[in-house]
Amino acid sequence: MKRQNLVVVGGGSTYTLGMIMSLIEEKKNFPLKSITFYDINEERQEKIAKATEVILREKYPELDSFHYTTDKKEAYTNADFAFVQIRTGGLQMREKDEQIPLKYDAVGQETCGPGGMAYGLRSIGDMINVVNDIREYAPNAWILNYTNPAAIVAEALRREFPHDDKILNICDMPAAIMVSYAKILGKEIWDLVPEYFGLNHFGWFTNIYDKQGNRLTDDIKRAITDNGFIPEDSEIVNDPSWIKTFKQVETMLNDFPDYLPNTYLQYYLYPSDMVAKEEMTNTRARQVINGREKRVHTMSDQIIKDQSTENVELEVDIHGCYMIRVAASLAYNNGDTFIVIVENNGLISNLQSDAMVEVPAALTSRGPKPYAVGEIPTFQKGLIEGQLAFEKLVVDAWYERDYNKLLQALTLNRAVVDAPKARQILDDLIEVNKDYWPELKQLQPVQG
Ligand SMILES: NC(=O)c1ccc[n+]([C@@H]2O[C@H](COP(=O)([O-])OP(=O)(O)OC[C@H]3O[C@@H](n4cnc5c(N)ncnc54)[C@H](O)[C@@H]3O)[C@@H](O)[C@H]2O)c1
Ligand SMILES: O=P(O)(O)OC[C@H]1O[C@H](O[C@H]2[C@H](O)[C@@H](O)[C@@H](O)O[C@@H]2CO)[C@H](O)[C@@H](O)[C@@H]1O
Numbered sequence: 118m119k120r121q122n123l124v125v126v127g128g129g130s131t132y133t134l135g136m137i138m139s140l141i142e143e144k145k146n147f148p149l150k151s152i153t154f155y156d157i158n159e160e161r162q163e164k165i166a167k168a169t170e171v172i173l174r175e176k177y178p179e180l181d182s183f184h185y186t187t188d189k190k191e192a193y194t195n196a197d198f199a200f201v202q203i204r205t206g207g208l209q210m211r212e213k214d215e216q217i218p219l220k221y222d223a224v225g226q227e228t229c230g231p232g233g234m235a236y237g238l239r240s241i242g243d244m245i246n247v248v249n250d251i252r253e254y255a256p257n258a259w260i261l262n263y264t265n266p267a268a269i270v271a272e273a274l275r276r277e278f279p280h281d282d283k284i285l286n287i288c289d290m291p292a293a294i295m296v297s298y299a300k301i302l303g304k305e306i307w308d309l310v311p312e313y314f315g316l317n318h319f320g321w322f323t324n325i326y327d328k329q330g331n332r333l334t335d336d337i338k339r340a341i342t343d344n345g346f347i348p349e350d351s352e353i354v355n356d357p358s359w360i361k362t363f364k365q366v367e368t369m370l371n372d373f374p375d376y377l378p379n380t381y382l383q384y385y386l387y388p389s390d391m392v393a394k395e396e397m398t399n400t401r402a403r404q405v406i407n408g409r410e411k412r413v414h415t416m417s418d419q420i421i422k423d424q425s426t427e428n429v430e431l432e433v434d435i436h437g438c439y440m441i442r443v444a445a446s447l448a449y450n451n452g453d454t455f456i457v458i459v460e461n462n463g464l465i466s467n468l469q470s471d472a473m474v475e476v477p478a479a480l481t482s483r484g485p486k487p488y489a490v491g492e493i494p495t496f497q498k499g500l501i502e503g504q505l506a507f508e509k510l511v512v513d514a515w516y517e518r519d520y521n522k523l524l525q526a527l528t529l530n531r532a533v534v535d536a537p538k539a540r541q542i543l544d545d546l547i548e549v550n551k552d553y554w555p556e557l558k559q560l561q562p563v564q565g
């Protein structure tokens with residue numbers, strides 16, 4: 118098995134240590150020659166990198182090299198894979214994305230509604246630059262992107278790099294949900310075969326099978342209806358916010374029993390409940406700053422001080438394992454099935470072909486070979502088309518610097534709906550995003 122050279126873009130991310138543990142866990146499936154971290158924030162990356170050095174010395178001695186850098190050429194030259202996990206504006210801007218819509222009683226969320234729009238308009242330019250930089254030094258590397266909002270980033274990268282067939286956008290949410298299905302069924306996630314369709318953070322499982330072809334969908338639905346639904350992945354199992362989110366799946370299934378929903382649909386199906394649950398001074402970004410970020414930094418400090426991992430609890434999570442198994446299937450032509458984001462091109466036959474959809478695909482060294490979905494029902498089609506129009510308008514607006522398209526996008530979004538409210542939210546978001554968004558032009562009404 119050829120060993121791979123991996124570059125992690127956004128080495129200072131709160132997900133990096135989990136990723137390193139997953140790379141160690143998965144070393145037989147995805148053996149590495151070298152790991153390189155790249156980040157624009159030297160200090161943030163250094164803390165994580167210095168802890169990583171210790172972890173790798175203990176647990177991955179067969180690795181030829183690990184280094185970290187803020188130099189693009191050094192980072193990308195010879196890379197076989199780039200895992201991209203950047204957050205333009207950091208968690209501080211995430212907090213603003215969540216708080217501003219809440220001021221107007223609209224959903225305040227990282228990737229959904231106005232928050233997703235704001236984050237998308239920050240991410241697009243940086244993601245285009247990252248891909249161009251990687252391509253300059255590593256023309257044949259696989260680029261696995263999970264930078265959010267993945268739906269908007271995927272649409273922008275589709276437009277910007279139409280002939281680059283080695284960029285793949287992925288989300289871990291369907292996999293984290295499947296970890297909970299697996300627990301219900303007394304199986305491993307890797308034993309399950311999903312049927313799924315939708316957009317990123319906006320989709321449904323139509324069926325779950327085991328590898329022998331037995332349909333397990335009704336067993337899962339029954340268990341959720343009878344006993345509720347809880348997160349099981351190590352990273353979220355004890356997190357009150359994720360516990361609440363998984364609980365909402367039971368409500369969604371009672372109201373709409375046809376398919377098993379992605380957890381993110383809660384923000385579009387129950388926007389008023391979601392707003393009512395929020396606390397302005399402790400939205401999710403603040404919880405992450407005081408939770409995951411603090412935990413990861415404290416753990417890193419401890420590892421660096423001890424030059425050992427003996428006093429910390431490092432865990433493997435589905436986020437890392439999923440990305441790594443995706444990469445392994447692409448690298449070694451395994452043809453394993455994963456839910457990924459690809460261009461529709463008729464997969465969902467009654468949806469426009471240029472939509473970036475989230476569906477199962479066999480992953481080969483020639484890229485993803487997605488499975489056809491066929492026609493989807495009216496309810497899901499209606500919801501998807503509204504959300505898709507929102508996503509496309511946001512990307513249009515970024516390219517065209519168009520205020521009016523953003524107003525249209527927010528008015529279309531189920532998390533907002535009301536045009537005056539959309540305008541207030543948009544104007545506030547423009548103010549705080551001055552350093553990140555392009556300057557927007559506004560079409561004025563015809564006078565007299
Ligand atoms: N697709 C998914 O399902 C999924 C799952 C988990 C996390 N994510 C995404 O992963 C990303 C990281 O999340 P986080 O909470 O760890 O954020 P974070 O802010 O802790 O980490 C992001 C890192 O990227 C760096 N960075 C920012 N802009 C950069 C650029 N242009 N080039 C290189 N580095 C840059 C930052 O300095 C930071 O160290 C986010 O986009 C998040 O939404 C996606
Ligand atoms: O609110 P956060 O920052 O805790 O999570 C936001 C992300 O949630 C989903 O991903 C993961 C999560 O990040 C990870 O830790 C994992 O173990 O569970 C979650 C569910 O899969 C989502 O897919 C991401 O896009 C969000 O950024």
Ligand SMILES: [Mn+2]
Pocket residue numbers: 267287288289290318
């Ligand atoms: Mn996701």
